[in-house]
Amino acid sequence: MTEARQEWVGFSASRVWAIAVNTLTESVRQKVYLILILFALVLIASASFFSQFGFGDAGEQVALEQLKFIKDFCLGAISVFGVLIAIVGAAQLIPNELENRSIYTILAKPVRRFEFLLGKYLGSALLLLVSVAMMSAMFGVALKFKGDNYLRVAREAAMHGEDRGSIEEAARQAERIRAAVYDPDLVKALLLAYMKLALLAAITLLVSTFSTSMVFNVAVALMIFFVGHLVGAAKERWGESGVARFLLVLAPDLSVFNVADDVILGHAIPWVYVAKVALYGAVYLVAVLAAAHFIFTEREM
Amino acid sequence: MDAIRTENLTKKYNLGWGRGRLLALDGLNLQVREGEVYGLLGPNGSGKSTTLKLILNLVWPTSGTAWIFDVPCDRVVSRLHVGFLPENPYFYRYLTGAETLGFYGRLCGMNGAALRKRIDELLEMVGLTRARDRRLSGYSKGMLQRIGLAQALVHDPRLLLLDEPTAGVDPIGSKEIRDLILRLKAMGKTVLLSSHLLGQVQDVCDRIGVLNLGKLILEGEVNQLVRDQHRLSITVQDLSENARAAVESAVATAGGRVVSVEHPQTTLETLFLDALRKDERGAGDHD
Amino acid sequence: MRAILSALLVLLVAAWGTLPLQTRIEGQRLRLKFGGVHVTRQMRDVMGQGMMIGVLAGFRGVVADFIWILGHGDWESRQWFQQYNKMQVATMLQPESVLFWDVGAWHMAWNIGYAERTDTSNYTLAQGIKRERVWHERARQFLMRGIQNNPSRYNLYFKLGWLYEQKFNDPCLAAEQYGLAARFADAPAYVARMHCRGLAECGKLAEAYQCWKSLWFQDHKAVHQNWTIVEREIRLLEKKMDIPDSQRIFARQPSKPEPH
Numbered sequence: 001m002t003e004a005r006q007e008w009v010g011f012s013a014s015r016v017w018a019i020a021v022n023t024l025t026e027s028v029r030q031k032v033y034l035i036l037i038l039f040a041l042v043l044i045a046s047a048s049f050f051s052q053f054g055f056g057d058a059g060e061q062v063a064l065e066q067l068k069f070i071k072d073f074c075l076g077a078i079s080v081f082g083v084l085i086a087i088v089g090a091a092q093l094i095p096n097e098l099e100n101r102s103i104y105t106i107l108a109k110p111v112r113r114f115e116f117l118l119g120k121y122l123g124s125a126l127l128l129l130v131s132v133a134m135m136s137a138m139f140g141v142a143l144k145f146k147g148d149n150y151l152r153v154a155r156e157a158a159m160h161g162e163d164r165g166s167i168e169e170a171a172r173q174a175e176r177i178r179a180a181v182y183d184p185d186l187v188k189a190l191l192l193a194y195m196k197l198a199l200l201a202a203i204t205l206l207v208s209t210f211s212t213s214m215v216f217n218v219a220v221a222l223m224i225f226f227v228g229h230l231v232g233a234a235k236e237r238w239g240e241s242g243v244a245r246f247l248l249v250l251a252p253d254l255s256v257f258n259v260a261d262d263v264i265l266g267h268a269i270p271w272v273y274v275a276k277v278a279l280y281g282a283v284y285l286v287a288v289l290a291a292a293h294f295i296f297t298e299r300e301m
Numbered sequence: 302m303d304a305i306r307t308e309n310l311t312k313k314y315n316l317g318w319g320r321g322r323l324l325a326l327d328g329l330n331l332q333v334r335e336g337e338v339y340g341l342l343g344p345n346g347s348g349k350s351t352t353l354k355l356i357l358n359l360v361w362p363t364s365g366t367a368w369i370f371d372v373p374c375d376r377v378v379s380r381l382h383v384g385f386l387p388e389n390p391y392f393y394r395y396l397t398g399a400e401t402l403g404f405y406g407r408l409c410g411m412n413g414a415a416l417r418k419r420i421d422e423l424l425e426m427v428g429l430t431r432a433r434d435r436r437l438s439g440y441s442k443g444m445l446q447r448i449g450l451a452q453a454l455v456h457d458p459r460l461l462l463l464d465e466p467t468a469g470v471d472p473i474g475s476k477e478i479r480d481l482i483l484r485l486k487a488m489g490k491t492v493l494l495s496s497h498l499l500g501q502v503q504d505v506c507d508r509i510g511v512l513n514l515g516k517l518i519l520e521g522e523v524n525q526l527v528r529d530q531h532r533l534s535i536t537v538q539d540l541s542e543n544a545r546a547a548v549e550s551a552v553a554t555a556g557g558r559v560v561s562v563e564h565p566q567t568t569l570e571t572l573f574l575d576a577l578r579k580d581e582r583g584a585g586d587h588d
Numbered sequence: 589m590r591a592i593l594s595a596l597l598v599l600l601v602a603a604w605g606t607l608p609l610q611t612r613i614e615g616q617r618l619r620l621k622f623g624g625v626h627v628t629r630q631m632r633d634v635m636g637q638g639m640m641i642g643v644l645a646g647f648r649g650v651v652a653d654f655i656w657i658l659g660h661g662d663w664e665s666r667q668w669f670q671q672y673n674k675m676q677v678a679t680m681l682q683p684e685s686v687l688f689w690d691v692g693a694w695h696m697a698w699n700i701g702y703a704e705r706t707d708t709s710n711y712t713l714a715q716g717i718k719r720e721r722v723w724h725e726r727a728r729q730f731l732m733r734g735i736q737n738n739p740s741r742y743n744l745y746f747k748l749g750w751l752y753e754q755k756f757n758d759p760c761l762a763a764e765q766y767g768l769a770a771r772f773a774d775a776p777a778y779v780a781r782m783h784c785r786g787l788a789e790c791g792k793l794a795e796a797y798q799c800w801k802s803l804w805f806q807d808h809k810a811v812h813q814n815w816t817i818v819e820r821e822i823r824l825l826e827k828k829m830d831i832p833d834s835q836r837i838f839a840r841q842p843s844k845p846e847p848h
Contacts, residue, residue, distance in 0.1 A: 014410070015407075019408070022393065022396075025396065025400075026396065061687070061690070061691065068649075068685070068687065069657075072652075073653070076647045076649070080647075100390070100391040100393065101389060101391060102390070102393060104387040105405070105449070105452055106408065107357070108359070108384075109380055109405075109408055109409060110381050111408060169812075206595075210592075226641075253610060255646060256610075256613050260649065261649040265649075270616075272616075273616055276613050280609050280610065283605065283606050284602055284606065286602070287599055287602030291594075291599050292595075294592075294594040294598070295595050298590070300359070300361065301359040
């Protein structure tokens with residue numbers, strides 16, 4: 001037993017990891033989570049069964065219209081469920097530990113408060129990663145299923161055209177459909193969406209360090225979520241007023257993470273943009289966790 | 302060396318604006334010697350839990366200091382040799398018993414085969430081997446207390462702090478926990494437990510301290526304290542009525558006074574446990 | 589107290605510290621034309637609170653799609669104005685969705701217009717025709733706004749040309765739009781052909797001839813085009829305009845075109 005004691009003096013990453021995995025395991029086994037994620041997956045899968053809403057006047061137009069609907073819907077669903085999982089999941093992290101009394105047993109061991117906080121957050125971030133990955137995979141399947149259908153029809157048309165001109169035109173249509181389905185920028189959109197959710201979870205955790213009411217935590221986190229989206233627009237309207245700028249500056253601009261709409265409309269997202277937004281998110285993440293650390297360390301249990 | 306030492310340990314809680322402060326602990330001077338079982342008694346709100354939390358640095362003293370094995374309690378390293386069982390623990394409902402201990406073991410830096418072995422040992426020690434793969438949500442109160450003890454022991458600490466270890470536990474479970482505490486004492490560990498169930502404490506503790514409204518009002522060895530110095534109790538068997546009268550008059554002649562003559566009583570607990578033991582089904586199946 | 593101050597301080601530092609980064613991100617978003625949206629009164633009339641929240645939360649695409657689909661419902665129950673309003677709002681939410689402008693204009697000019705004209709239960713034929721024309725004009729305005737928002741996509745110029753040709757019976761304006769559409773790489777081959785033909789129908793035979801010739805002199809291997817039709821049109825024009833033999837591309841052989 002004595003060998004185990006040597007790593008207890010300083011900060012221990014393995015302790016943080018143990019707490020993170022524990023948090024993930026607990027979360028994943030909760031019925032509420034299982035129902036939520038199952039519902040999300042079924043909803044996303046159902047997108048591939050939408051009946052024709054399109055009234056476009058050409059085959060390609062119908063296909064593109066349908067693909068737009070599917071992508072908007074699925075990415076929207078991933079966002080909505082992601083926000084739910086991020087906020088509700090993170091809001092319970094500390095209150096649950098208090099209710100279970102397990103937090104006392106952990107802090108009674110030589111575990112630093114920051115290790116505990118970081119471990120809990122990491123567990124929440126892992127939960128989000130698993131959830132978003134599953135939903136994205138289902139989205140990919142639904143999109144591919146529907147998209148391959150359209151692609152097949154378009155390619156057949158391309159093979160049976162009357163003359164070379166219309167064959168080549170049909171081929172180009174098929175190519176446009178293919179590009180709409182197998183769009184690599186969708187991955188970037190999902191990546192940025194995940195980063196936003198991870199930041200949201202951290203903010204929720206910060207709120208929960210000074211309040212143990214789940215309802216309060218969720219409500220405040222949702223408020224910050226909406227404010228974060230309005231920051232961009234608000235800056236435009238009131239940009240030069242000193243007071244407004246000062247206040248607005250505190251809230252992170254969450255709208256920079258939303259590139260889904262733009263990707264679906266066909267814009268390409270440069271990696272430089274992704275990197276900049278990632279850096280922005282990372283700085284805020286560190287600040288939020290640091291703030292949570294300051295408050296949590298001073299809390300009496 | 303003292304396992305625990307406190308000097309003038311005081312804790313005042315702020316009750317919010319305009320409502321003043323609550324004096325939870327008032328200048329506690331406590332010494333728990335290594336190897337003894339110390340019982341901290343008192344009514345609800347007397348400061349027992351506060352004392353334990355101050356020692357574990359879960360709350361901070363308004364004034365005064367506390368040491369564990371001569372290491373000040375505000376240092377993380379002071380908790381290297383301490384195990385804590387909080388009051389009314391639920392732990393992680395969706396983990397099994399073995400997984401719970403695995404988590405705490407990893408928290409203490411253990412892993413691999415050594416950890417697995419330790420988990421088996423602990424489950425055996427607290428009698429939960431058969432429930433090792435059941436989720437904690439399916440554990441009874443007594444089982445939760447026992448898994449709690451197991452997690453407190455996972456890193457083989459020298460000192461154990463137990464907050465109300467038998468509260469809400471049925472008589473059988475309660476007896477088992479007490480037996481466990483005595484076993485730990487035999488292993489050389491120090492135990493500080495807090496309780497308001499006085500009868501149960503009497504059997505395990507070497508010394509007790511009584512808290513009331515934050516102050517230590519009574520302290521001492523259990524045997525000394527409960528002994529009535531002025532009276533003598535002689536238990537006899539096979540005495541006829543005439544012989545009894547003779548004994549009573551002999552006492553009166555010698556200058557003593559017969560206070561009471563009655564059949565000695567066993568405790569209700571002993572009666573209960575014996576009855577269960579005799580009923581084989583009840584005795585074997587209590588978890 | 590100290591904890592709360594430290595927490596606020598670190599958040600402020602992060603917020604102020606990232607201002608330059610944020611400005612750079614904003615700049616890139618503007619250059620890439622990623623968008624915010626200004627909520628107007630018309631939007632608020634069409635969208636309920638739920639949708640407003642959706643837009644605020646960044647789900648513009650889903651809300652726009654939903655409104656668009658609702659518009660189809662209006663189409664089926666012949667609520668033209670409701671559909672029109674919804675199409676307007678959808679394009680306001682996502683002005684860069686060519687689809688909405690394109691199909692919307694088609695609804696207005698071809699479907700709704702026709703429905704109004706043939707609605708004999710409510711109007712006389714004369715009234716119906718007048719109402720139809722109003723819808724044509726609406727479609728035209730709609731497409732022009734669409735083009736303003738999407739100046740680099742061929743679809744809307746093409747649709748506008750089609751509108752001029754079919755509904756306004758103005759082949760000259762149509763030809764102009766086809767020409768604008770044909771500039772873009774993803775425009776189908778027939779767009780350029782329609783440009784040339786439109787010029788001819790407009791009466792500008794000389795320009796039409798130039799148009800067809802410049803099509804013909806592209807690299808037949810690199811560009812894909814229906815060369816048969818191009819050749820036929822050139823021959824027709826050469827005959828019609830009575831081009832002297834020395835300047836003709838194709839020799840005067842009405843029945844047997846030269847193998848190429």
